[in-house]
Amino acid sequence: MAFNVQAAEVALVGIFPGKAVLSIDGGAPRTLSPGQTSGAIKLIAVERDAAVIESGGKRERVLLGGQPYSVGSSGAAGDGAVQSITLVADLQGHFIAAGSINGAPVTFLVDTGASSVALTTQQAKMAGIDYTAGERGYANTANGVVQTWRVMLDKVTINGLTLQNVEGTVLPAGSNVALLGMTFLNRLNMSREGNTMILKRRF
Numbered sequence: 001m002a003f004n005v006q007a008a009e010v011a012l013v014g015i016f017p018g019k020a021v022l023s024i025d026g027g028a029p030r031t032l033s034p035g036q037t038s039g040a041i042k043l044i045a046v047e048r049d050a051a052v053i054e055s056g057g058k059r060e061r062v063l064l065g066g067q068p069y070s071v072g073s074s075g076a077a078g079d080g081a082v083q084s085i086t087l088v089a090d091l092q093g094h095f096i097a098a099g100s101i102n103g104a105p106v107t108f109l110v111d112t113g114a115s116s117v118a119l120t121t122q123q124a125k126m127a128g129i130d131y132t133a134g135e136r137g138y139a140n141t142a143n144g145v146v147q148t149w150r151v152m153l154d155k156v157t158i159n160g161l162t163l164q165n166v167e168g169t170v171l172p173a174g175s176n177v178a179l180l181g182m183t184f185l186n187r188l189n190m191s192r193e194g195n196t197m198i199l200k201r202r203f
Contacts, residue, residue, distance in 0.1 A: 009086055010041055012051050012062045020051040022062075060160070063098050063107070065090065082160040084200035095197055096177065099158035101168075102127040106178045108158050110197065112190075114181030117156060117168040123178055124151070124170045131170040139171065146172055156184055161199065163187055 013029050014021030020043055021029045032043040044052040049064045087095045087110065095110035101119060104127040111118075124131045134149035149170040156166045158180060167183040189200040 010053060010055075010062055011088070012064050015046060015049070015051070015064055018046060020046045022051070022053070061098060061105070082162070082201075084198060085159040085161045087159070087197045087199065089195040089197070093195070097158045097180075099156070099180075101156055101178070102129065102154050104128070107176065108180040109177045110185070111179040111181055112185060114179040115169075116150075116181045116183040117153060117166055118174070118179040118181060119168060119170055120174045120178075121170055121172050127153070129153070129170070134170065137169075139169070141171070141174075143173065148172075156180075158184075158199075161188075161201065 009025050011023045012020060013023050014031075016031070019031050019033050021031050022038060022041065022043070023029045024038060024041055030038050032038060034043050034045055036043055040055050042054045044054050044059060046052075047061075050061050051064075052059055052061050054060075085097075087097055089095055097108050097110070099106055099108050101117075101123065104123070106119070106123060106127075119127075121131060129151055131149040131151050134151040137148045137150060138145050139148045151168050151170055153166045153168045155162055155164050156168075157163075163184060166187075169181075185199070187202060189202055191198045191200075
């Protein structure tokens with residue numbers, strides 16, 4: 001039986017022209033140019049506010065100043081699924097992570113006060129969701145009462161950890177950050193210590 005390599009936590013802590021500063025597993029920052037490697041991590045490209053890395057043949061986009069991105073699986077291999085991830089709060093105490101909905105890139109804000117995964121109509125369209133076919137409802141927002149649509153999200157991923165068939169709520173307007181609410185979080189074991197949160201898949 002084959003086993004996955006041990007998961008690594010990669011954080012992008014700085015960007016210079018043509019270079020990225022990465023911290024791997026909380027270690028000392030290392031400055032790399034595209035094509036250079038640090039351990040099992042290879043830097044592919046540097047963007048304005050992100051870097052593209054490669055590990056084990058898989059490429060991921062890591063946001064500048066975001067929480068470490070989990071690369072690899074922490075469990076025995078079978079389907080290659082990531083079993084747990086570690087998030088680090090930003091300076092405002094928020095847990096923000098790069099992820100995707102149905103394969104479409106999304107930035108998530110972990111929100112235990114949100115009953116479901118909440119996204120905007122624009123994000124739903126990018127994810128190929130026909131939200132108008134969903135169950136209609138209403139929600140109180142800072143802009144007053146707005147119409148909502150309850151939908152089923154085929155696949156929600158945060159830092160490589162993926163859950164399928166997650167209930168979501170589509171709102172007509174909002175920020176560019178989707179809320180990672182309890183329809184996702186309830187299916188994980190959550191633990192927090194200081195500015196660190198660990199999300200672990202339930203078996």
